[in-house]
Amino acid sequence: IQLSKLFSSAPSHPVGDHDRLRLWARFFMATEDAQLDQLAAEDPIMAVAVKTLDELSQDPEIYHQARTRREEKILYQMDLSASRSEGLQEGERKGKREMLLEQLEQRFGPLPPTTRAQIDAAASEQLRAWARRVLTANNLEEVIAA
Numbered sequence: 001i002q003l004s005k006l007f008s009s010a011p012s013h014p015v016g017d018h019d020r021l022r023l024w025a026r027f028f029m030a031t032e033d034a035q036l037d038q039l040a041a042e043d044p045i046m047a048v049a050v051k052t053l054d055e056l057s058q059d060p061e062i063y064h065q066a067r068t069r070r071e072e073k074i075l076y077q078m079d080l081s082a083s084r085s086e087g088l089q090e091g092e093r094k095g096k097r098e099m100l101l102e103q104l105e106q107r108f109g110p111l112p113p114t115t116r117a118q119i120d121a122a123a124s125e126q127l128r129a130w131a132r133r134v135l136t137a138n139n140l141e142e143v144i145a146a
Helices: 015-029 033-042 044-058 060-108 113-121 124-134 140-144
Strands: none
Touching: 015 033, 015 044, 033 044, 044 060, 060 113, 060 124, 060 140, 113 140, 124 140
16 A cells, blocks of 8 residues: 555545545654644544554664664665666666667777777766767777777
8 A cells, every 4th residue: 555645546445444544544644743643633543553652652772773764764765876876877888888889880890809898898988989989080990099
């Protein structure tokens, strides 16, 4: 269940079950004490849940565990974002590499293994510079020249 989508969906359960599910969704999505207090006033089960949450929040060990989990989640999200960025950059470099190889072979014929090795090891900016030179170079050496 995606709690954020629950409020926009049409009931698929009997009304009582759907209302109870909405209460729990509001409980888990609450970010302010006022929201929890409102829930506690609306339903006795929510009052017990809010009271239990308050009691758990007073326990230093449980508070520490919750804080550690929140920090680990933030670190995980940062790591995931960095990994995505690295993956996109590597994919872009590979695309440039493949395009350059195709252009060079089309223009100058089969490439020597040393040229392929240079292209495989090149950074993205170097690949871009070589790709621009393909348009005006008279031979392969002019493209790969320093």
